[in-house]
Amino acid sequence: MSQGIDRFFLLSYCLACCWPGFASRASELRIVRQWPQLDFVFPSEMAMGIAMERRHYVPGNSVPIDVDVHHRQGALKSRIFITIPRFDEGRPVTLGTVDEQGRVSAYPDYSWHENQGSNCNGLTSVFRVAVDECNRMWVMDTGKIGDTQYCPPKLLAFDLATDNLIYQHVVNASSYVQNSLFITPVVDVRRRGRDCADTYVYVADVSGFGLLVVDVARDRSWRVTHRLFFPFPSRGTFTIDGESFDLMDGVLGLALSPHRQGGDRFLYFHALASTTENVVRTSVIRNSSFLHDSNADPQSIHVFPDERPIQAAAEAMDRNGIMYFGLMEPPSIWCWNSATEYTPRNFHQIAMNRETLQFASGVKVVNNLKGEQELWILTSSFQRVMTGSLNANRVNFRIHAEKIERLLENSPCKNPPKDQSHGYHANRITQNHGPKLTTYRYGAVSFL
Template identity: 70%
Template sequence: MSQGIERFFLLSYCLACCWPGLGAKSDLRVVRQWAELDFVFPSEEAKQIAIEKRYYVPGMSVPIDVDVHHRQGPYPSRIFVTNPRFDEGRPITLGTVDETGKIVAYPDYSWHDNQGFNCGGMTSVFRVAIDECQRLWVMDAGKIGDKQVCPPQLLAFDLTTDQLIYRHVVNASNYVESSLYITPIVDVRPRGPGDCANTYVYVADVSAYSVLVVDVMRDQAWRTTHRLFYPFPSRGTFTIDGESFDLMDGVLGMALSPYHHGRDRFLYFHSLASTTENVVNTKILRNNSYMHDPTIDPDAIYVFPKERSSQSAAEAIDRNGIMYFGLMDPPSILCWNTATEFSSHNFHTVAADRETLQFASGVKIVLNARGEEELWVLTSSFQRIMTGSITSERINYRIHAEKVPIILANSPCKNSPNGQKGYHVNLVDKSSDGHTYRPHRYGSASYL
């Protein structure tokens, strides 16, 4: 897989260099595509058992997220794909894509062949995150359909050995019947070179409208609530490629500002059923006093006054503070420099295609072995799944990618405002004495 990925990006780079117009267009390249997912089983017998028990129903699987692990030396790169168990028939909930496009169970099939009967395995994974410490973070919602068959759990695997190195089973006090933990965002706060111990993970609860904060070093967690984690009823109807469906999902898309030693980061987030974007200083979330009361101060989180033209799912921010996100209508991927006002005149198109860029549910910034950033996006015909019109006679799922320098070669997103030091937002924070308040700024210019 790594050689294929390298050849793919080398061709993209050469084309962009030789034909500047092509580079300026910055269309994402399709790396993999499927009409329906197929899987690798440990044996033909295991496959037949899965079919008989309806653990595997061809055509039922829906990939939601993507992440990529580029390895040094002769080791192949790996594309990770999640396949949450919305219902029966999904044999593997997290896997890698092999050379033929089939999904191989990660770390092995025994973790998935449980369907809720073994809570030591994986039940249903919506999204994952790979951090700079070569760890794969997996948020297992613990649900099959609407049934909570196992407690939610946060797992971490060492990608150099593929061994489990951390497990946090979410305490019953930190989730409710409607909870669905789906998006983990990893905040590594090193106290020195190579330090990975001081890590926090922020997890979106899309159905119970909260954010779980996991302090990995202390193995503690607390649930936080705020009105901006809720969906907007007026934005709960989605129309994609002429098909409409209703989905009242709350907080889903989340991304962190770049890390600078000794400084706090900002967590950007939005509900799926919304067109707004919000931001909160992570030190507010890292306050373990929420163990006793999950309610965040109403004024501690800021919502930007301007809005997107339509709903968005996943988002990601690169090391220069540029955010990438998808739009439902028209189906497209956009960039926004967070040093500028959150407004449509600062949103710039990375790629647009009504057929191939529908419902971008997975968006990641990936660092390759050469230190270059890449944008990876997973899209699906999600509207056809929701309306029951999906068919295996057409391509329904795609993984797209491109190197960030190629995307930004002629994009206005790479330009910060001249002479500006960042925009002030109406976000306040108590100083150490507990009485003085001061405004915070957002934007990459503020991080410098």
């Protein structure tokens, strides 16, 4: 881990316990930042006054959703990015960096944010971002504040060496619907040496129940629809720390398998209101035939037969094919090695804490300057946001981090059974025949 972030860490030991019936190991995550409510840095007192007068800034209204990190060379400190979607009024900044005191500064600067939807050249509302291996940060702007579509959705990329905008793709009206809300981007760099031109970005449409595919090199995009992008009505009620709320969100969590030279990649995904995990070969969704017909072949996208015990939000996968995700109840972080069957007996606990690990809405695997992998997680009292019971007298939002090697020490996720070290379990339920796949039987289960 870079010295900059190492200095930032405030050590916090999570409560360690095992979930009955699950093979698990308790470990620690460190709390890097925490807030009762967010505090912002404005360009001037006048700018803050104007924002408050126009209700662009309402103290206590801002809710962080995602985190990502940019480790920098030399004397430059590493940067922590957070996103603050504009669910409604009062969010002065929708994407920012966090300083050592926890204050949020607008990224790339305040002029991108003060428009509040009145100028579509700025940022309207951002749920999640993705920093890739080519030193670029990809930002998906929904164009919405609340339910109002002020601007068309757009995907932007910033060069993190200069903080300059280097790419922008405005989504064509044919690729989204009235309810669309593009919230989770993952980046598929098909790198040749130092050449990063061949890049695809996959974005979850949580309310429009679809997937946006952006072909960056050709500056085009298309929409993919499938029944597995929809929520499950029976899974639309969430209970966290004794408080319940209903939210019928579709596809939200996305994770990419590691790139293997000459091989395909898997995109894992799930709806928020679900307990299932799904998978598709990226060669299927990269097929440009979706430019003319967004409906995926029903047999080209697959669902694992077993399920999680409860809902999960964000997820991410490391270079060794190990997935990380949070579970709602009890609030906890888990891992699954994708070489093993997707089933609760292969889910292993990393940490559990009823107070600090509620609703893991941001989960990222970050490479530091030493080539080590780090797990970064943003958690929040999201249930209190939904029920209107948020209390500024308690800590509501936290950023956690730790080196993955330390988290997985002696974990079964790191050392799967030898008879299952064949690669990806998804290989057993998908066939590599391009976009038109046939039903494949695994044991007694057929996958459609």
